[in-house]
Amino acid sequence: MMGVQEAPARLFYDFDLEAHVPAGHLLREIDRFLDVCAIRQQLAPHYSHLGRPSIDPELIVRMLVIGYVLGIRSERRLCDEVHLNLAYRWFCRLGIDGKVPDHSTFSKYRHGKFRDSDLLRSVFEATVARCISEGLVGGHGFAVDASLVEADVDRMNSTAQADWDVSGIDPDDAPRAVREYLDVLDDKAFGASTPVKPKFTSHSDPASQWTAARKGPAIFAYSNNYLIDTDHSVIVDVEATRSIRQAEVGAAQTMIDRTEDRFSIKPDWLVADTAYGSAENLAWLTKRRGIIPFIPLVDKGERTDGTFSRSDFEWDEDNDRYTCPEGQHLLQSRRNYSDPRRKEPKTGRRRYRATKAICDACPSKSKCCPNTNTRFIGREEHEDARDLARLAAQSPFNPKAQAKRKKVEMLFAHLKRILGLGRLRLRGPCGVQDEFTLAAIAQNLRKLAKLRPKTHETTVAI
Incomplete structure (x- = not known):
């Protein structure tokens, strides 16, 4: 029936x-x-x-x-x-x-x-604290990266930078996003990260960055910066910045300091891509924070034409000189000054050079400097930090560290494809920070639910 x-x-x-x-x-x-x-x-x-x-x-x-x-x-x-x-x-x-x-x-x-x-930040930190108490944060190795998220603006509703006049904006009559933009002009995460001005500025959200970093049509975007623990990909901090390399590097330093201040956790090592490999950032990590950087360097001193590379010259810290493969010395200066400070360069970069007579008589001149009279090597102010990064790149652990760096990229892919945050809904620096913070809360909560399910606790208890 x-x-x-x-x-x-x-x-x-x-x-x-x-x-x-x-x-x-x-x-x-x-x-x-x-x-x-x-x-x-x-x-x-x-x-x-x-x-x-x-x-x-x-x-x-x-x-x-x-x-x-x-x-x-x-x-x-x-x-x-x-x-x-x-x-x-x-x-x-x-x-x-x-x-x-x-x-x-x-x-x-x-x-x-x-x-x-600052409630959302408090909720996020409470979630991170729960991840720590559940044993999901080891605190030994961190990874950092940034990802572009398109701003909620119309590309056509913009002005060329030459025609953009900040002094003509009345804060009382301006929209909320414009007022927030005026408030962060001196913030390194936004207006003061670099003196270079963007090509275009959006009328509705001027804090967003005009960028073509996606290798396609240029868009207005913000950068979502994640600092994660590499054990279980827990997001330990999140920061919103403009899509500028200097701002992203500054955000990484801010997040490392804030994580240590909030949770008393400082990593032993940090893995990141080449965007974080500037000499200043490496010096900050190694000298001020005592963190080993597994960060690839953009090293223009290595040659591929068969001539001697920079690594073929041995650095002598005690005598402040380089020694070439033939045993000759490259010096910064061959004059003796009564005041040693006159030797110090004003820009922080030093040049070490051999004499023309030495290079002309050298049997390896064709392999060293075939197109110039002498060979010189430039040394950055924080070259010792770069040398430490080179040693870290040669260590057996470096391939594992680079593999762990991909966990950040997986979180960004999950953020955009699964959680749907491919384009922002809120405008202004504060609204963007709220969106990124809520997304980080959601991803950490999903991580807790996946790795510490209640059904698993019941099975263990039985």
Whole structure:
């Protein structure tokens, strides 16, 4: 006999929301690790003791976490999904008949109380602390990298840099993103990272960077900077910058310092790509922080035409000179000054040169300097830090370190393809930082749910 589905009207229903959420649901696993206990206490100074009760800020945070964990980019759609989905209602503590906030409420909280109290940063650090307590952060090796994320602007709504006049902007009449741009002009992560000005400036989001780094059509973009622990790819810090190499290197230093300050963790070694291989950054890592850099160098001293390369010359630190393969010395200066400081270069770069007479009589001149009278070698101010990076690149551990660096790139691929953050929705430095922070929270929570599931704990207990 064929059955017929019927839904008879009933006056009372016995409904248990807890029973309708599967035991292995992703949100049920994430709920165990999301620490929002301190939200109300942190936001208490931003509320008045009079008036109507506000929407619970914990509800807003939980809804944002759902949106970023599950890749729901639209806040209108997020509100509809929370209204309809029982698992989302359970995660947000709404019950079966709780009212879902309007989508406009998110803007009020993010541009107001959340930003003034730096709440999202606190939630992110609480998530990192949970990863540390769960044993997912070893703290021995870190990897750092940056990825371009397209800004929410129209490329045609821009002005050439020659026609862009900051002094003519009235902050009182400017949009929020423009006001934030004016506030960060002296910040190294944005306006002060380099004196070079971009070719074009966006009207709606002037802090975004005009760049063609994707090897395609130029776009306005920001850089998402991740510092991760290489053991389980946990994001220990995140920073938003303009898409400029100097800003990304500065963000790496900021994140390393902040991680040590917040969690008392300093890595033994750091792996990154060639963008982080400047002499100044290597000196900062090795001399000031005591970190071994597994960073490839752009070394123009190595030759491929059969002549002697820079590495064929031996450096003598005690006597401040190079020794060529024939045993001759390359000196910075052959004059004796009464004041030794006159020998020091003003730019920080030094040149070591052999005399013409020595080079003309040398039997290896055709292999050393066939097209010049003498051979010279330039030495950077922090060449000793570059030498340490060269030694690290020759160590047996370097291939493993370079393989671990790809874990950062995998996180960026997951961010854009799975979580849907291929293009930003918010504008301005603060809005972009909020988006990147929420995305890092979502990725760490998913990592916790995957590596420390409750079902595994139950199996071990049995």
